[in-house]
Amino acid sequence: MSGVFIDGVWRTGAGSEATSVDPTTGEVIWRQATAGPADVASAVAAARKAFPAWADLPREERIAVLRRYKDVLVARTAIFAEALSRETGKALWETKAELGSMAGKVEASIKAYDERTGEHASDMAFGRAVLRHRPHGVMAVLGPFNFPGHLPNGHIVPALLAGDTVVFKPSEETPLAGQLLVEALEAADAPPGVVNLVQGGREVGQALIDQEIDGLLFTGSAAAGAFFRRHFADRPDVILALELGGNNPLVVWDAGDAEAVAALVVQSAYITTGQRCSCARRLIVPDDATGRAVIDAVAALSERLTVGPWNGREEPFMGPLISDRAAAMALAGAKAMPGQTVRPMTAVEGLSGAFVSPGLLDVTGQTVPDEELFAPLLQVRRVGSFDEAIAAANATRYGLSAGLVSNETGRWNHFLKRIRAGVVNWNRPTTGAAGTMPFGGLGSSGNHRPSAYYAADYCAYPVASFEAQAVANTLGDIKGLRE
Structure with missing residues (x-):
């Protein structure tokens, strides 16, 4: 398996070689070439190309892909959890729980999509008022090292459900976890280009945010979040969802x-x-x-x-x-x-x-x-x-x-x-958070776009329509009309 996944194909990256080390033993557990600038551009182009067909799929078909992904995660829990423990050093009881949260995110995201977005209509005197939600396009997802499966998964699943396509860069500290996540989506038959993986450090992240993306979904430090705000100050078309740190x-x-x-x-x-x-x-x-x-x-x-x-x-x-x-x-x-x-x-x-x-x-x-x-x-x-x-x-x-x-x-x-x-x-730990609730903060802890249950909000935008099935003569409604 190579370290870059673009348009449904695993390939060797054009960047420098990188490794991931087990912090418990110092053993190298992953070694691959990272993505080069051309790889990043290709990944975004593949996501852009795949977007219309993926967005136009009936929602039930996107749900079917994600439910297959959930089944793959469940089937691979033991292998995936052990890999997470090796790469992060976390106890096995904790990484098994992380895999459970990843699988649970699918049904929670489906419910959140229905409640927070979806399609809603009401009949009015002269037609119907309809609220629909449309996907933004190509989402860049930058993952953290502390929950390298669960946290990017919490962006990727609702984004795919909404009809967005994804270019995912895991933390350079936990590339193996990112690879395993994408392998699971591949095994679920996600169409080529819908999910793309680019591995590497800051230079790869920089190359990704310099591309013509439609959204950046990020979990990490407040300093990095402040950098992204400045970077996109003149690009209001790019939606930012920043889940940052806390004191x-x-x-x-x-x-x-x-x-x-x-x-x-x-x-x-x-x-x-x-x-x-x-x-x-x-x-x-x-x-x-x-x-x-x-x-x-x-x-x-x-x-x-x-x-x-x-x-x-x-x-x-x-x-x-x-x-x-x-x-x-x-x-x-x-x-x-x-x-x-x-x-x-x-x-x-x-x-x-x-x-x-x-x-x-x-x-x-x-x-x-x-x-x-x-x-x-x-x-x-x-x-x-x-x-x-x-x-x-x-x-x-x-x-x-x-x-x-x-x-x-x-x-x-x-x-x-x-x-x-x-x-x-x-009377509960500060770390306790329900998957059926939003997760995010104020000030330097975020940008008022909480994740978890409210991720649906930043993965699609609302379109309000006033509709009538046939053309009606409304001349009588025009005030001040001369004979």
């Missing part, structure tokens, strides 16, 4: 059992080794004995978390970061952060350089950069009142996810009115 707060107030609270905090902050955009980065607690009890309970529970290989003897809660380089950057960032160390984030002895331990840092009274550190480091801030807690939670340019842990319904109602975030959870 997410989790407020604990009047919550009772500190150990129960700690379980929610740990699942918010440390799951996926902190490599979820919805992970809690900031824990805000009362500056009293109850707050200190929560901090102590989180520190104690984090000590019990197993950090290790996905295929180790002991099932891990946390695997490695995506690479040794990512771990080195995270450790340097944690070291530079002001505050009192409750539990240090450190390299893990006896494992590869990509493994780090969960860290806990008390930054009360400190000025901390408002940045997303994509690693298992949680900052604690102690405050004097619940209003101060909400103000501290909102003190960020991001606005993706936020949470409240509290037994007081009144606290929740007040929090829900005042907090600024697109995903706001109560």
